[in-house]
Amino acid sequence: MKKIIIAAGLTSLMSTTAMAQNIGVSMALFDDNFLTVLRNGIEETAGQRDGVDVQIEDAQNDVARQLDQINNFVASGVDAIIVNPVDTSATQAMTDAASDAGVPLVFVNREPINVDTLPDNQAFVASNEIESGTLETFEVCKMLRAQGLGNGAKAYVLMGELSNQAAVQRTKDVEDILGIDMCSFIEVVDQQTANWSREQANSLMTNWLASGEEFHAVIANNDEMALGAIQAMKSAGISMDAVVVGGVDATQDALAAMQAGDLDVTVFQNAGGQGTGALDAAIALSKGEPVDQKVYIPFELVTPDNMANYMTQN
Amino acid sequence: MADQTSHGIGGLSYDTSKRTWPNEANVFIALVLLILGFEALGQILPYMDNQSMLLDFESTRDGTILNMARIRIVILQVAIIGIISLGVTQVIISGGIDLSSGPLVGAAAMIVMSFAQTELVNGQLNPKAVFGDWAFDLPIIAPILVGLAFGAFIGAINGSLIAFTGIPPFIATLGMFLICRGISQWWTKGQPVSFPSDQFAAIGSGMMPVVWFALLAIVLALIMKFTVYGKHTYAIGSNEDAARMSGINVKRHKVMVYMIASMLAAFAAIVLSSKNLTAQAGMGQFYELYAIAMAVIGGVSLRGGRGSILGTVLGAMVFGVIQSGFTFIKLDAFYQLMAMGAIIIGAVVLDQYRQRQSSLR
Numbered sequence: 001m002k003k004i005i006i007a008a009g010l011t012s013l014m015s016t017t018a019m020a021q022n023i024g025v026s027m028a029l030f031d032d033n034f035l036t037v038l039r040n041g042i043e044e045t046a047g048q049r050d051g052v053d054v055q056i057e058d059a060q061n062d063v064a065r066q067l068d069q070i071n072n073f074v075a076s077g078v079d080a081i082i083v084n085p086v087d088t089s090a091t092q093a094m095t096d097a098a099s100d101a102g103v104p105l106v107f108v109n110r111e112p113i114n115v116d117t118l119p120d121n122q123a124f125v126a127s128n129e130i131e132s133g134t135l136e137t138f139e140v141c142k143m144l145r146a147q148g149l150g151n152g153a154k155a156y157v158l159m160g161e162l163s164n165q166a167a168v169q170r171t172k173d174v175e176d177i178l179g180i181d182m183c184s185f186i187e188v189v190d191q192q193t194a195n196w197s198r199e200q201a202n203s204l205m206t207n208w209l210a211s212g213e214e215f216h217a218v219i220a221n222n223d224e225m226a227l228g229a230i231q232a233m234k235s236a237g238i239s240m241d242a243v244v245v246g247g248v249d250a251t252q253d254a255l256a257a258m259q260a261g262d263l264d265v266t267v268f269q270n271a272g273g274q275g276t277g278a279l280d281a282a283i284a285l286s287k288g289e290p291v292d293q294k295v296y297i298p299f300e301l302v303t304p305d306n307m308a309n310y311m312t313q314n
Numbered sequence: 315m316a317d318q319t320s321h322g323i324g325g326l327s328y329d330t331s332k333r334t335w336p337n338e339a340n341v342f343i344a345l346v347l348l349i350l351g352f353e354a355l356g357q358i359l360p361y362m363d364n365q366s367m368l369l370d371f372e373s374t375r376d377g378t379i380l381n382m383a384r385i386r387i388v389i390l391q392v393a394i395i396g397i398i399s400l401g402v403t404q405v406i407i408s409g410g411i412d413l414s415s416g417p418l419v420g421a422a423a424m425i426v427m428s429f430a431q432t433e434l435v436n437g438q439l440n441p442k443a444v445f446g447d448w449a450f451d452l453p454i455i456a457p458i459l460v461g462l463a464f465g466a467f468i469g470a471i472n473g474s475l476i477a478f479t480g481i482p483p484f485i486a487t488l489g490m491f492l493i494c495r496g497i498s499q500w501w502t503k504g505q506p507v508s509f510p511s512d513q514f515a516a517i518g519s520g521m522m523p524v525v526w527f528a529l530l531a532i533v534l535a536l537i538m539k540f541t542v543y544g545k546h547t548y549a550i551g552s553n554e555d556a557a558r559m560s561g562i563n564v565k566r567h568k569v570m571v572y573m574i575a576s577m578l579a580a581f582a583a584i585v586l587s588s589k590n591l592t593a594q595a596g597m598g599q600f601y602e603l604y605a606i607a608m609a610v611i612g613g614v615s616l617r618g619g620r621g622s623i624l625g626t627v628l629g630a631m632v633f634g635v636i637q638s639g640f641t642f643i644k645l646d647a648f649y650q651l652m653a654m655g656a657i658i659i660g661a662v663v664l665d666q667y668r669q670r671q672s673s674l675r
Contacts, residue, residue: 030499030504030595031499031504031594031595031596031599032596033504033505033506033594036503036504036505036595039504040503040504040505058499162647162648190641190644192641192646192647193646193647197596198590198592198594199394199586199589199590199597202589202590203387203390203391203637204641206383206386206387206390206391207384207387207391207637207638207641207642208641209383210381210383210384210386210387210638210642211365211384211642212370212381212383224594227592228590231589231590231591235519235520236383251506252441252442252508253442253506253508253509253591253592256435256436256441256508256509259436260436311438311441312441
């Protein structure tokens with residue numbers, strides 16, 4: 001009797017496998033707030049599409065683990081794979097693993113290095129990281145000018161994890177913007193990493209405040225660190241009207257801080273939209289339907305003027 | 315010389331004149347040397363304009379000669395991990411190790427914050443609400459009790475596994491490390507939990523983390539020095555068999571040691587989430603290692619039986635001085651990590667050397 005039940009169970013399992021679209025997803029990191037929104041976007045969309053099952057794995061920021069996950073997906077015969085690459089320069093091996101097995105692959109959120117040579121059954125959906133830091137820093141620059149500091153202003157820069165592509169790119173964006181004539185009046189007092197973390201940014205900012213140096217802006221690679229810096233400045237009794245603070249991500253916490261007048265600039269990246277776009281591309285590819293191989297979803301600047309549009313987005 | 319010889323446990327005799335230099339004094343000297351080193355760099359490095367790290371000669375900011383802002387942050391930035399390291403210290407003294415404290419902080423923070431949320435944020439409904447209406451603005455005791463109970467639960471599992479199945483503490487707490495990471499991500503599927511009530515936010519605001527750290531350090535130091543609990547912990551760490559034969563209930567005691575450690579880690583999570591006004595699944599990363607490192611720098615021996623809470627507090631201060639010192643001289647974080655690694659290794663090498671010296675006497 002037991003055997004019959006097990007056999008029946010197995011058959012039903014196998015039959016669902018045959019009917020449903022099974023899509024394997026390898027995320028770079030579960031612990032990341034932004035990537036969590038993206039992940040939820042994939043899951044929610046999967047729930048809305050008929051007969052689509054997603055299995056989501058955490059690569060824990062480990063390139064080797066991610067490649068293993070892709071090979072495991074291939075081995076278990078998924079219909080398509082979505083990869084949020086840990087390291088954008090290590091994507092060729094993933095492309096090869098999937099294309100050798102004839103499994104469609106979609107890269108999401110981070111642009112793979114081999115984006116121009118992707119096989120026909122692979123695609124990528126992402127935002128162009130150069131936009132985020134550029135939009136943020138340029139707005140900070142304009143705000144400082146508007147405050148009449150066009151003859152000289154000082155800023156601290158909070159960097160994300162140094163091994164992370166987005167942190168490196170956004171910091172370079174800051175340097176590039178401060179290099180143009182209109183914004184070269186801004187001098188960076190110091191730039192340090194706070195590893196994307198609110199707690200670490202709070203400590204770092206408090207350390208900076210202890211040196212007593214004058215400054216007018218804090219430019220952070222993400223919102224969490226901007227919020228940490230804001231908490232540190234508030235504890236030290238600094239008026240948030242006197243400092244321009246910028247972040248990236250437009251998280252709920254950040255928008256609440258903007259509403260309270262503490263945060264001045266953030267940048268919205270449509271995480272849910274990227275998740276939905278990636279899943280739809282994966283479904284289409286697995287059915288052999290044609291898709292756009294490169295889908296760019298633009299970053300959007302968020303300031304107190306337009307923040308109302310973003311309150312329910314991330 | 316005869317009158318300078320004392321008799322210790324088990325008929326061991328030692329020369330009292332050679333025992334007057336406590337290990338904590340070494341850590342303290344290292345701390346002072348570090349501070350002097352950074353002060354010297356502040357004077358020598360050309361881009362530093364002869365700044366001082368801990369002094370403020372013009373008394374511009376606090377009206378005192380001390381740069382109080384810097385002194386405060388030196389302690390504040392290590393206070394929360396310091397609370398964890400107090401618990402870890404007694405685990406290590408008992409001859410064990412606890413690798414699960416960092417992920418426990420993450421998991422406990424997520425759970426605690428779900429019971430500490432406020433209803434209205436800037437006049438609108440809390441966008442990060444985890445539960446329904448009933449969980450908004452609960453009395454502050456609710457999240458605290460939930461957190462401590464969770465800590466006690468995890469600690470009881472750790473302790474029971476180690477005491478009753480006999481698996482090494484390293485393995486038991488390594489397993490719990492992964493379990494707690496999983497719990498913290500599963501609780502809200504990775505979504506951060508934010509916007510606590512004002513009362514909850516007060517637990518970790520301003521210098522409160524330091525107050526908690528100091529209070530708990532004093533309590534733990536007294537317990538370890540003057541109570542039966544403390545004496546049994548040292549006895550088990552020095553020689554477990556001897557402790558068992560002398561009638562100590564070793565198994566029950568170990569469960570208590572791990573429960574106290576995990577409850578301290580859970581309390582650290584309460585302070586941390588309150589200070590940051592948010593709880594996130596990735597919180598507490600590497601805290602277990604920093605907590606162990608603080609204890610080790612403070613002279614707590616990984617072989618068990620030796621060390622003190624005072625040593626660990628000084629070890630935490632060493633961490634704080636390094637962290638602030640490197641920001642003070644504007645050196646990047648990677649040099650900071652390298653220096654910390656070197657200091658941890660150096661501290662243990664020195665300690666081994668000292669132990670060998672004293673056993674040769």
